[in-house]
Amino acid sequence: xxxxxxxxxxxxxxxxxxxxxxxxxxxxxxxxxxxxxxxxxxxxxxxxxxxxxxxxxxxxxxxxxxxxxxxxxxxxxxxxxxxxxxxxxxxxxxxxxxxxxxxxxxxxxxxxxxxxxxxxxxxxxxxxxxxxxxxxxxxxxxxxxxxxxxxxxxxxxxxxxxxxxxxxxxxxxxxxxxxxxxxxxxxxxxxxxxxxxxxxxxxxxxxxxxxxxxxxxxxxxxxxxxxxxxxxxxxxxxxxxxxxxxxxxxxxxxxxxxxxxxxxxxxxxxxxxxxxxxxxxxxxxxxxxxxxxxxxxxxxxxxxxxxxxxxxxxxxxxxxxxxxxxxxxxxxxxxxxxxxxxxxxxxxxxxxxxxxxxxxxxxxxxxxxxxxxxxxxxxxxxxxxxxxxx
Amino acid sequence: xxxxxxxxxxxxxxxxxxxxxxxxxxxxxxxxxxxxxxxxxxxxxxxxxxxxxxxxxxxxxxxxxxxxxxxxxxxxxxxxxxxxxxxxxxxxxxxxxxxxxxxxxxxxxxxxxxxxxxxxxxxxxxxxxxxxxxxxxxxxxxxxxxxxxxxxxxxxxxxxxxxxxxxxxxxxxxxxxxxxxxxxxxxxxxxxxxxxxxxxxxxxxxxxxxxxxxxxxxxxxxxxxxxxxxxxxxxxxxxxxxxxxxxxxxxxxxxxxxxxxxxxxxxxxxxxxxxxxxxxxxxxxxxxxxxxxxxxxxxxxxxxxxxxxxxxxxxxxxxx
Numbered sequence: 001x002x003x004x005x006x007x008x009x010x011x012x013x014x015x016x017x018x019x020x021x022x023x024x025x026x027x028x029x030x031x032x033x034x035x036x037x038x039x040x041x042x043x044x045x046x047x048x049x050x051x052x053x054x055x056x057x058x059x060x061x062x063x064x065x066x067x068x069x070x071x072x073x074x075x076x077x078x079x080x081x082x083x084x085x086x087x088x089x090x091x092x093x094x095x096x097x098x099x100x101x102x103x104x105x106x107x108x109x110x111x112x113x114x115x116x117x118x119x120x121x122x123x124x125x126x127x128x129x130x131x132x133x134x135x136x137x138x139x140x141x142x143x144x145x146x147x148x149x150x151x152x153x154x155x156x157x158x159x160x161x162x163x164x165x166x167x168x169x170x171x172x173x174x175x176x177x178x179x180x181x182x183x184x185x186x187x188x189x190x191x192x193x194x195x196x197x198x199x200x201x202x203x204x205x206x207x208x209x210x211x212x213x214x215x216x217x218x219x220x221x222x223x224x225x226x227x228x229x230x231x232x233x234x235x236x237x238x239x240x241x242x243x244x245x246x247x248x249x250x251x252x253x254x255x256x257x258x259x260x261x262x263x264x265x266x267x268x269x270x271x272x273x274x275x276x277x278x279x280x281x282x283x284x285x286x287x288x289x290x291x292x293x294x295x296x297x298x299x300x301x302x303x304x305x306x307x308x309x310x311x312x313x314x315x316x317x318x319x320x321x322x323x324x325x326x327x328x329x330x331x332x333x334x335x336x337x338x339x340x341x342x343x344x345x346x347x348x349x350x351x352x353x354x355x356x357x358x359x360x361x362x363x364x365x366x367x368x369x370x371x372x373x374x375x376x377x378x379x380x381x382x383x384x385x386x387x388x389x390x
Numbered sequence: 391x392x393x394x395x396x397x398x399x400x401x402x403x404x405x406x407x408x409x410x411x412x413x414x415x416x417x418x419x420x421x422x423x424x425x426x427x428x429x430x431x432x433x434x435x436x437x438x439x440x441x442x443x444x445x446x447x448x449x450x451x452x453x454x455x456x457x458x459x460x461x462x463x464x465x466x467x468x469x470x471x472x473x474x475x476x477x478x479x480x481x482x483x484x485x486x487x488x489x490x491x492x493x494x495x496x497x498x499x500x501x502x503x504x505x506x507x508x509x510x511x512x513x514x515x516x517x518x519x520x521x522x523x524x525x526x527x528x529x530x531x532x533x534x535x536x537x538x539x540x541x542x543x544x545x546x547x548x549x550x551x552x553x554x555x556x557x558x559x560x561x562x563x564x565x566x567x568x569x570x571x572x573x574x575x576x577x578x579x580x581x582x583x584x585x586x587x588x589x590x591x592x593x594x595x596x597x598x599x600x601x602x603x604x605x606x607x608x609x610x611x612x613x614x615x616x617x618x619x620x621x622x623x624x625x626x627x628x629x630x631x632x633x634x635x636x637x638x639x640x641x642x643x644x645x646x647x648x649x650x651x652x653x654x655x656x657x658x659x660x661x662x663x664x665x666x667x668x669x670x671x672x673x674x675x676x677x678x679x680x681x682x683x684x685x686x687x688x689x690x691x692x693x694x695x696x697x698x699x700x701x702x703x704x705x706x707x708x709x710x
Contacts (some may be wrong), residue, residue: 002480003480033501033504037504037508064555085486087490127470133679137679137682137683137686141683141686141687142686143682143683143686144629144632144682144686146428146486147625147628147629147632147679147682148678148679148682148683150625151622151625151629151675151676151678151679152679154621154622154672154675155672155675155676158668158671158672158675159672161668162666162668162669166666166667166668167666178409209607234515287498287499290490290494291494293487293490293494294491294494297487311505326432328501328619329504329507329508330504330507331499331500331501331502331504331505331506331507331617332504332507333499334450334494334495334498334499334500334501334504335495335496335500335501335504337494337495337500338432338491338493338494338495338496338497338500338501339495341487341490341491341494342473342477342488342491342495345477345481345483345484345488345491346477346481346483348483349477349481349482349483350481353481353482353608363532370517
């Protein structure tokens with residue numbers, strides 16, 4: 001019989017050991033999966049390392065995948081911190097791309113900085129509006145936001161297909177006969193392409209730098225402002241927040257909208273930095289929204305750590321696409337991301353608790369420790385019923 | 391509306407609703423024990439891929455192979471659920487993140503896709519498919535015939551399971567214990583009920599049913615394997631459990647309602663209704679949102695049967 005007992009005091013090394021330990025554990029478990037399916041884990045890991053960091057252009061291409069993950073990671077981090085479960089980063093990213101490409105097309109001819117700014121704003125707005133639907137429903141009707149935000153991912157995905165493949169929408173290129181038969185989106189003007197930073201042979205997309213700035217700003221808001229404090233209280237102890245007179249509903253709705261705005265900015269960057277055209281398949285191929293959840297959890301929901309982790313997971317995603325083929329197992333990257341997430345969860349718990357085998361030892365008599373305190377200190381969502389109910 | 395159209399709509403509702411019903415019943419049992427498992431989509435895909443592999447590779451006659459394929463799907467789903475059970479029950483990890491992790495791990499871009507490629511299932515035409523049974527030779531009876539007496543084995547199994555689960559929950563002692571574990575694990579524990587054991591058992595059984603639900607995709611709905619072919623059915627199944635107020639009978643109605651919506655697009659398009667196909671495809675997802683909003687209203691809240699301890703891990707106070 002395995003049991004876990006709470007440690008008294010959270011150790012200082014926790015923020016570092018858990019993510020690093022999780023990655024190591026995930027690598028070991030993935031190696032076992034590879035061995036079981038008769039792949040050589042050493043060769044596979046070497047291949048991943050090569051194509052993520054070493055091969056010509058590999059680093060720049062890792063940035064390409066890290067950029068959207070940085071935004072979807074921030075999207076998940078800001079919401080999950082407050083125990084608002086926005087699983088809709090995927091759809092919010094699509095909508096951000098729709099908004100940004102729409103703005104880019106509409107403003108063709110204006111000076112580049114104006115277009116750039118409009119794309120950023122339109123992308124963030126579109127993402128925020130899309131996430132405000134589950135956000136407002138959660139805040140004012142207590143509708144389960146996990147399921148509503150997730151369902152809207154599928155709707156947004158279908159909307160993309162509708163815009164490009166099944167309608168004569170503003171986004172679709174209908175100027176040539178071939179474009180009428182093989183549907184594609186309208187290309188944005190070169191002036192709508194975001195500049196990139198070329199340094200030491202690397203190409204760092206502007207979106208990534210913007211993301212770093214947003215992450216820093218977000219950390220400042222969380223650590224230094226009253227809003228950030230309220231977010232923490234509402235996340236950790238919603239009842240206490242209500243008694244203290246905090247407007248929890250409003251905060252939930254705003255955090256959900258901000259979360260969607262980050263994903264929407266990721267969508268804008270997909271258009272401005274990379275695609276320059278609304279491409280449903282390209283946006284959907286890497287499921288950035290879902291991977292963002294892995295990024296956020298591995299970063300322990302810390303915005304600055306999201307920057308670092310998005311680079312690591314971006315490297316993994318990059319390698320997955322570079323190695324795609326009959327020799328390289330298709331779902332390996334996704335499975336590995338799942339294993340990383342499992343390891344993070346187990347790691348969080350193991351760091352806070354001691355594993356005990358057998359019957360519990362005699363309970364230490366600690367008068368004055370109430371059940372409420374134990375619940376809170378467990379660091380698990382001691383949620384009231386309504387948090388998972390509609 | 392003539393009767394043949396109505397009958398064909400009901401039949402398609404049953405066919406498309408069956409995987410939702412099976413997976414929903416599983417999730418209902420899991421949630422009744424107080425464990426929320428958001429990994430249904432991943433477990434269904436694992437069930438779908440293992441069932442298809444078994445059906446393609448196992449020699450033998452059709453019915454035997456199909457039973458083995460369904461059993462394999464149940465095992466695959468159960469094993470996946472065991473991961474979630476260990477993390478959320480033993481380690482008391484966050485159930486929401488653990489369930490999401492399971493869907494990412496096993497889902498459309500994860501292990502199910504990995505296995506589909508390893509087993510080279512992509513593009514293969516299915517060897518064995520579930521055939522509709524002609525029960526008591528009554529399939530030609532008007533109206534009732536095609537609906538009640540001409541379905542495949544998994545449909546009949548799902549009907550049986552609705553009855554069994556309802557009977558188990560409301561008429562047996564373990565069912566009563568299960569409900570008490572989901573409502574108040576501390577009280578159940580004080581009564582001497584093994585909370586951990588109940589939660590493990592029902593999480594794993596829930597996973598097995600999700601796996602069987604997934605197998606319906608590769609064994610009946612489409613005779614092939616493609617990555618992510620469940621297309622969100624697992625998530626709709628979770629929503630259905632809420633929609634059904636955690637009651638098996640309502641779950642049957644809800645599953646067939648969503649089955650009807652899923653089949654409706656094909657039916658309407660076949661009958662020449664003009665609208666973009668994306669619109670029909672989006673109906674089940676949009677309707678899930680609408681239904682979730684509807685059950686959030688005050689009236690529905692009073693009817694709800696949400697297990698009070700859903701989503702919260704249980705730890706005895708002693709020594710913690």
